[in-house]
Amino acid sequence: MSEILVDIKNMTFKRNERVIYDGISLSIPKGKITAIMGPSGIGKTTLLRLIGGQIKPESGQILFDGHDIPQLSRNDLYEVRKRMSMLFQSGALFTDMSVYDNIAFPIREHTELSEDIIEKMVLMKLEAVGLRGARGLRPSELSGGMARRAALARSIALDPELILYDEPFAGQDPISMGVIVRLIQDLGQALGLTSVVVSHDVPEVMSIADYIYIIAEQKIIGQGTPEEIYRQTSPLVQQFVKGESDGPVPFHFPAAPYREELIGRGSK
């Protein structure tokens, strides 16, 4: 494997008493697209937040280019964060400014570029996600899919070294899905950016990812290049890739057996 940008070593994370990750290790190679898949609610968003240093693990290391994220001081953490960006699952556009200003925001914050250059950069990113015509709109005037694309444009505004995409394809029609897939690919190939893509869309992920991790039950249950994943015989992995609801991967949030609960209710 090539050089590694993010290296997670034996990391354990708990929400209250519930273990989300139990000593997992994974590494994200530089300049590649790494996909993270797994059932809903398993902690994929949590993983991205851990990499971004917004929450701290119980134990273990999260190394970003040699810096151990949980150990960094506040100032160092902010320095490191300048090298990454994140597309939030909810988009998280700033509602008090227009689409244009949203995308210009990180550029204005972190560079001293003139407004002329900023305008060119912003329009370029908006064009890439097909929203150049929507630059004057407010986030509240966008559809769900448009808002996600605007957020995507914002997260790539500064072409940071590492981009964490939380479900970039959610809510997109097939055409814009294709556009986004190509955009992520281009960023990786042309600029050598490292991408981490969290997604459930198996075919899209398979088409762009260089390496895939599948997470379930607090652990990594499968990893490899797309071909390796397809070839894996593990029933867990096969169930996920093929999208079967019946199988070893539980579709439900941990709960008492359904029948028991129903009968328990009835007897009360």
Place this chain on the structure above:
Amino acid sequence: MQQLQILGHTIIGQISGLGRALLMLLSALFHMPNPRKGFPLLLNQLYSVGVLSLVIILVSGLFIGMVLALQGYTILVGYGAEASLGPMVALSLLRELGPVVSALLFAGRAGSALTAEIGLMKATEQLSSLEMMAVDPLRRVVAPRFWAGFISLPLLAAIFSAVGILGAHLVGVDWLGVDSGTFWSVMQAQVSFEKDILNGIIKSVVFAFVVTWIAVYKGYACEPTSEGISRATTSTVVQSSLLVLGLDFVLTALMFAN
């Protein structure tokens, strides 16, 4: 035992909450945004916190001044002391009503809005997204709002008192026939700059600090859900109102009881 434990738990919770609020305030204040970027932010907040509170302050100040004059006149005229209407109104406004009522109105008008706005930014992950962009939300979101509130309220309190005195002049002099010269000169003779006006300003500065601090902290620390925001907004208004009234008593005791 059970009750004792609950009490202890509550107290520890309160104290650690206070500690967190203090930490938040300190990091917001000591990490000021640089002036070139910070000033427009402050300006925007001065607009939404100060300018937008102006109408309610002007109207309430005017009416309270008018009511004070009306009430005061009917009492004073019984003693033939209607000449003291001016100082009575001015002193009530400068020492108490100006700082206190404008702080209460400010808590309801601007404080609740601050809490709700910051809370909603938190709930919609805008604060997280700022953090991930390496922009400290304490600097970018909390600090300008805090300063705007801290600057606005003393100005609003001064406007409140001034308008109130004008309202009293309107009722006392123009309607009830107190002599205008008497109104002003007796007032001037009794109102002292250091003792009354300065102390009133000090009060409103303290209230501004407290109300804005509570408002931004409640928003910043709220649970990021609809109920969380609504609870935080309510408790901003309730807690800052109670604290203003309590502090007012303490400050009054310190300042005017000689």
Place this chain on the structure above:
Amino acid sequence: MSKKIELLVGLFAAIGIAALLMLALKVADSGISGNGNTYQLYAKFDNIGGLKVRSPIKVGGVVVGRVSDISLDSEDYTPVVTLDIYAEYNNFSEATSVSILTAGLLGEQYIGLLPGFIDVSVETLKPGDFIEDTKPALILEELIGQFLFSQGSGD
């Protein structure tokens, strides 16, 4: 940042400062608007009643100064009132009398000056002089007491 916001915030600040100025100058009359220079005269009273520092000094109802200090003479323990008189009124004769008056029955107390006649034989008061002719404050309780007493003795 839009021009409108800048303008409105500017207006807000201007109104706020205007309000502060009005409070400082018109409501408190903090001496900044006072007629500039003053000179001091002193007067001893037997009783100053409710006179306070900053009480006005009037001649025929016109304010000509303010009380700036009230203290007890260190030797004979009578109250000494320092009168700050506006510099433009610098021609009071030595025959001027000073009394402590009350505005209305229960109103505030102030100092009334009654300028004496001006004559070549009488000098004018110079800064730092004592006014000799003083009348103490009327104390309502004493008046009532006297009144009752005279009523009682009249029977």
